[in-house]
Amino acid sequence: MLDQKIHQPDRYDMGMRRFGRMNWLGLQALAGREVMRFLVVWTQTLAAPLVTAGLFLAVFSLAIGPARGEVLGVPFIQFLAPGILMMTVIQNSFANTSSSIVISKVQGNIVDTLMPPLSPLELVLGYLAGGVVRGLFVGVVIALALWITLGLGVARPMWLLAFLTLGAVLLGAIGIAAGIISNKFDQIAAITNFIVVPLSFLSGTFYSISSLPPVLEAISRFNPVFYLIDGARYGMIGASDASPMLGLVVVSATALGVCLLCWVWLRNGYRLKP
Template sequence: MVRRETPTPNNKKQTDFLVMDSRQTIGVSLTPKRFGTVNWYGLWSLYKKEVHRFLKVFTQTVAAPMVTALLFLAIFTLALGRAVETIGGIPFSQFLAPGLITMAMAQNAFANTSSSVVSAKMQGNIVDVIMPPISPTEFVIAYVMGGVTRGMFVGLTTWIGMSFFVPMEVHSLLHLVYHATTASMMLALLGLIGGIWADKFDHVAAITNFVVTPFAFLSGTFYSISRLPEPFYTLAHYNPFFYMIDGFRYGAIGVSDTAPWIGMAVMAGVNAALGLLAWRMVSTGYKLKA
C-alpha cells in the first residue's frame, strides 16, 4: 500500500499539508508497503469506506427502508387480511413479515454497491480504488461486504420494527442467518455487476425497476407459490429471489414451499456464479479501466 501522506488534521492549512508531503517524499522512498498474500489493510479500509458511506445518511439508507417495509405490512394486511386469513395455517401478517424483511435487505444491498460504484465512476474517483494495490478479489469482497452490512442493518431494524406489530419467531437461527447473508450477498454482487456495467444513474434505476423489483415482487413474498397455476408454478422455481425469501421464511416461521436444503444449495450456487462474474469484470477492468 503506497503511503501518500500521513493523516493531517482537517484544520491544517493547504500549505502546511504540501510542505509535510514533500518532506515525507524526500525522507521516505515511495516503494510500496510490503504486505502478505492478502492486503488486509486495504481491504479493511475499502470496507470501512463503504460502511461509512451509508451510515452517514442513516435515515435515508436504514430508517427509510424500515418505514417502507412497515407500510407494506400495514397495507397488505389491511387490504388482504380479511380475505386471506391464513396461508398454510400461518396468519397472513406472519407469513408476510419475513418476505418483506428479505425484500428490504435485498433492495438495499443492491442499492449500496450499485450507487457506490456508479457515483465513483461519474465523479471520477473510482481511480482511488483501482490504482492502489488492491486485488480484484479484495475489491469484490470489500464492496460486497459493504452491501451485506447494509442489508444486515436494514434487516435487523426492520425485524425490530415489525416485532411491535407481528409476533416474530425464530424457527432456525442457522437458516435465518444463512439466508440473510446470502440474500444480501447475491444482491450486493448484482449491484456491483450492474454498477460496473452502468454508465449513468439511469441505467441503475432501469435495473432496479425492470429486474430487481419484478423479481422481488414475483418471488412469493405476498403469496405461497403453491397457489400458482401450472406454467407459473414451474417458472417461479427459476427465480433465485424465490429461494432467498422461502429460505428466510423457513428460518423465521418454519414453513417453506421447497425443501430448505435446496434453497441453501441454490443460493450458494448463484452467489458463486455471480461472484465469479464480478471478479472477472473487475480483473479485466471492464468499463472501469480505459
C-alpha cells in the first residue's frame, strides 16, 4: 500500500500571509501613492483651498462685518473662521479618496489596487491615509493664515487636532464609499453637490444653531458634521453650542460605522469586481 501523505495546513490555509497578518510594506506603498497624488498638484489641492477659504472670510467680513455683533462671545469673523477651516478640511479629504477610486475605475486600472496582496482593511487604511494627510495639510495651512491675518490662535490645540483628524477620517471614509458606488465623475459630483456640501453648509458653519427655531435646531443635532464644526470652534475659540465630548463620541461612532461599511464593500468587491 502506498504511503499516503497527510496534508498539513500551511500558513495560507490558516489565514496567514507570508509577510504576516498586516502587509505593512503594501500599506505604506498605497498610502504613499495617495499622498503623492495630491502633492504633485499642490497648487490645486493645497493652495486653491486656502484661496477659497480666504474668499469666504473676505466676503462675509465685507458683507456683514461688525454689524453682525458677537456670536458665542466673540466677533463674528472669529466665530466664522473655525467653521470655514473644518469645512475646507472635510471637503478636501472627501475629494481625495473619492477621486482616487473613480479615476482608477475610469482609467480601467482599479485592478492594480485590487490585485496586490492587500486586505480590505489595508485598502481602507491606505486610502484614508491620503485623505487624512491632505485634510490636515490644508487645515494647518489655513490655521497659519488665520493666525497671520486675523491673529486668531488656538485655545485648545489637542481638541482642535482631534476634531480635524476625525473629520478627515469620517469624510475620507464617505469618499471611499462614494468612490465605490460611483462609476463616473458625474456621480461623484452629484454626491458632492447634494450630500457633502449641504451637510457642510447646514451644520452651523455660518451661524450658531442656538439661533434656529427649536425644530431645526433639533434636526441639526442629528448631523454629525455639526459636531465637527462645533468641535473645531471649541478648539479654536473655546466656545461651542454642544458638549465637545458628546461630539467626539458621535463623530467617532459615525466614522467607525462608515469605515466598517467600506471594509465590507471592499471585502465583497461590491461594484469593483466584474
